[in-house]
Amino acid sequence: MNVFQSPELRYGNVLYEYALSLREISLMVDENPLCINDYFHFPVINFLVSDRDSTALCRTHYLEALSYGDPGSLLACPGPSLSGLMMRTLANPDQINHFYFLLKEKKYRTFFALTEPLKGSDASHIQTQLKKIDENTWSLNGEKSFFGNGAVAEMGIVLAKISDNSLGIRAVLITDELLLQKNISREILPMYALRGAQIACMSFNNTIIPDENILGSHLSACKNSLYSIISVFNQLRTGVGALALGLAQAVFDFVYHLKSSHFFTYASFFHECDAQLSLCRGLLQEAAKRVDLDHADGALASLSKANATAVAENIVERCIALCSVDELMANPWIQKALRDVYCWEFMEGTTHIQKLQSRFTMTGLR
Structure with a gap:
């Protein structure tokens, strides 16, 4: 029984091509992040700087796909990121247009x-x-x-x-x-x-x-406040979880291909990992849908990010444990993935903070 789904099928051909371009330069970017300037002609760069109206669900999908290529290369790229979401929430139309004009025309980070x-x-x-x-x-x-x-x-x-x-x-x-x-x-x-x-x-x-x-001068005091800032973080949080998931999926796919000739030896392991990754993806997507319906509804977004962090660490650790030293030495990107996977815990709030945020959202208690 084959549990493998190709990344082209999972993410679509276009996003997969973008991911491959990020993987291609991953070790160079890791050595010198500013070398990303030499690759502004890549189609993925234009895709990122052109994103001014994506939903949380859309970002969750494409960030997983691009992190499958390499999250370090992705984070070095120009693009709106969290600042873009803040502009969309608090800025007036002239400020928004100016921000995205600079972003697209000058490829600003x-x-x-x-x-x-x-x-x-x-x-x-x-x-x-x-x-x-x-x-x-x-x-x-x-x-x-x-x-x-x-x-x-x-x-x-x-x-x-x-x-x-x-x-x-x-x-x-x-x-x-x-x-x-x-x-x-x-x-x-x-x-x-x-x-x-x-x-x-x-x-x-x-x-x-x-x-x-100064953003938000045209808004009411309630809309131009901490409440709006929290809603922006809610919209991004599933995207951070998707970054962790994409990296874990890439490591799983690598090890699956590496050990495919011994599939039945590792069949239960492959099925277990595939199930964890699929459930993690489903939870992130459901959380993103809820945030798109109500930007203040961040409880599931917080829990899905915390879950994605834990799943990613578990999958990467266990998959790499199956590799021999020679296999790891021959594939430096996999070594890099083991090093990078622990960063997601600290991005946009640790697991402890996510649980507290979820509790506050659901109960109103701090």
Whole structure:
């Protein structure tokens, strides 16, 4: 009995071709993430920078497919990522059009700066401050850390507070012009795994922000608040789970082909892994459908991300345990996959945080 489904059938021919192109450059990107600049002509790049209206379900599907190619290469690429979702939620039409024009025409990388050294990713207690100077300008002060592409991206979103309450959080669009200011410092942090993400820290010291770069001014206080920010994370969370799933599926497929001549020896193992991957995919897709219907409904999204992280680690560890040293040495991408798979636990919230978030969503209790 054959449990293998081809990636072309699972993801479609186009996404599979995109995935292969990311796999092709994966080891080079891992060595030097900035080499992605040499591959902006790849069709997958145009696909990513053109995404301005995808649903959570659509992103869950295509992010799994592209991570099947290589998640490090994917994360090094230009694209809207979380900043794009924030723009779609809080920005006015002119701001949205300008953001996506720069993204597509100039192939800009983007960042999303929430996490802080002293407060972590607790958006309700961030310390970065945005203070009004006059009618047209603001001053931004604070430090952000542990977010992707922060030191190399040409554009991104920074979360800051104008007052100490849930209605006082603002999203600030940082453009290429603003990044030229000398009172913004950026640094790539040393990394062992998933190097394409280029995790960074950034600090602002009386950085001047034009009023038109503050998102949500046209919205009510309720819509331009922490509530909207949480809804954006809900929309992305199944995508992070899909990144973990895509990597695990790729490792499983590799080992399946490697050991296919001894299928009956490993039949029960293959069936068990295939079932875990399929159930994980189904849970992510169901969670994405719920978020698309109601952006505030993040309970299943949180649980599906936590589940995907655990499944990915389990599948990758067990599959690689079947490989001989010679087989691993002959396939450095598989070694890289074992190193990278543990990063998903810390992206967009650990399992503990996801469980707390799910509990809060379902019960209203913290």
